[in-house]
Amino acid sequence: MKPMSLHSLQLRLAVQLAILYAVATAVAAAILIYQAYDTAETLGERDLNLRAADLARYAVPGPNGPRLDLPPQLAAAYQSGSTDIFAVRAADGRVLAASPPGFGEVVAKWPLPSDEPSYFSLSDFGPASQAYHGLSVTLESAAGPIAVAVARAKGADVLASAVLREFIMDAAWVVPLLVVVTVGIGILVIRRGLRPVREISDIAARIGPAATHIRLSDKDLPAEITPLVAAVNRALDRLEQGFAVQRKFTANAAHELRTPLAIITAMLDAMEGNGELTKLRSDVARMNRIVEQLLRVARLDAVALDVSSSVDLNDVASEVVEALAPWALAQDRMIAFAGPEGPVAIKGNKHAIGDAIRNLVENAVMHSPPRGEVAVSVAQAGRVSVLDRGPGIPSEHRELIFERFWRGKSAASNGAGLGLAIVREIMNAHRGSIRVEPGPTGGASFTLCFAADAHIREARTVEPVEASALTA
Numbered sequence: 001m002k003p004m005s006l007h008s009l010q011l012r013l014a015v016q017l018a019i020l021y022a023v024a025t026a027v028a029a030a031i032l033i034y035q036a037y038d039t040a041e042t043l044g045e046r047d048l049n050l051r052a053a054d055l056a057r058y059a060v061p062g063p064n065g066p067r068l069d070l071p072p073q074l075a076a077a078y079q080s081g082s083t084d085i086f087a088v089r090a091a092d093g094r095v096l097a098a099s100p101p102g103f104g105e106v107v108a109k110w111p112l113p114s115d116e117p118s119y120f121s122l123s124d125f126g127p128a129s130q131a132y133h134g135l136s137v138t139l140e141s142a143a144g145p146i147a148v149a150v151a152r153a154k155g156a157d158v159l160a161s162a163v164l165r166e167f168i169m170d171a172a173w174v175v176p177l178l179v180v181v182t183v184g185i186g187i188l189v190i191r192r193g194l195r196p197v198r199e200i201s202d203i204a205a206r207i208g209p210a211a212t213h214i215r216l217s218d219k220d221l222p223a224e225i226t227p228l229v230a231a232v233n234r235a236l237d238r239l240e241q242g243f244a245v246q247r248k249f250t251a252n253a254a255h256e257l258r259t260p261l262a263i264i265t266a267m268l269d270a271m272e273g274n275g276e277l278t279k280l281r282s283d284v285a286r287m288n289r290i291v292e293q294l295l296r297v298a299r300l301d302a303v304a305l306d307v308s309s310s311v312d313l314n315d316v317a318s319e320v321v322e323a324l325a326p327w328a329l330a331q332d333r334m335i336a337f338a339g340p341e342g343p344v345a346i347k348g349n350k351h352a353i354g355d356a357i358r359n360l361v362e363n364a365v366m367h368s369p370p371r372g373e374v375a376v377s378v379a380q381a382g383r384v385s386v387l388d389r390g391p392g393i394p395s396e397h398r399e400l401i402f403e404r405f406w407r408g409k410s411a412a413s414n415g416a417g418l419g420l421a422i423v424r425e426i427m428n429a430h431r432g433s434i435r436v437e438p439g440p441t442g443g444a445s446f447t448l449c450f451a452a453d454a455h456i457r458e459a460r461t462v463e464p465v466e467a468s469a470l471t472a
Contacts, residue, residue, distance in 0.1 A: 066143030
């Protein structure tokens, strides 16, 4: 699983989901805690109302007016240092009973309550200087209306407080855990939902000039992405058609030019003339070279190279040097070759690799000074180097020289700017690379880097070829 980029849609959705869920969970937890405390307070008030009603049941008429006749157990419970206190008054304000008596003295100073409960708080009351909260209400009884005031010490609801604290403590670690788990599940769901998008991204990465037939799949895509994929596929159809037309035109034009150029070349070779005829032959030779390069480019663009064959890089390079040595001598240049004693086995296309080396050697010969030497060497690691003694290549041009039809201001007049572009195309097809560096004593050094095939075992051996041995 690839890590998410800081600018990825997955990360943005995950962050937004995390924020939304965290906020929603925090609000829900706050509401639950508030409701829990409110419920606890409501239960306390209800309990006080029930106690007041219970006391009113024991108000009975007496010879001197109403009196409170509590059962012995209930009276004992109130008098045993209970956290609950009460005071009962008659309709004329007279205190009928109070526990403790000091509470009756306090209540006697209050006005009689109405039928609706009124709530009050006491601070620093009694021997223990406790705080109380309670209610005062007028209730109907067997002895007529009486006023009842009941109160409970704050903190007396130990069980309810303990339950609330436990709930808050549980929520404090359960809620973050739920947020993490839910966000994790959300991220997995998002990644799963965007998997088709990643798949079409991988497909799009494989599309290039050599693979214009590939199209993006619209299977299992989100409805929002399907129109974009369809539009991209239609654009790729148009691009493929344009590439095909261009390749066909290049191949046809080059093929049609080969025959008349061959006739002109044969006629010029049969003529005798002055220096103007020699110049004309040179121009026709350059045209022949351009046509051949155009045909090579058309073949590379139109047909995928089969690079699965076993190739001895040492043999291919030595054959190219041997074939070009006479031509180099005719240009008043020399070619030197050095290779390892054994074969250098790679996977590739022998003819395409030969074309790449030939282009580099021809380019090096044309840029070398008269009587200069071009050195070709093969390394066991699957590398071919071509070193010339020319003016070298400026650093700002080392990438531009591989573009088609690019020619520097000091380029040779018989070049078309296609040779190095062909070399790079061939190396790309072999999943290799080409490197250009300044030569140790001037000039430029081009290196083709192939992946050596360690699994190929060939019984044949070749004789070592020493430097400067192939010059003719």
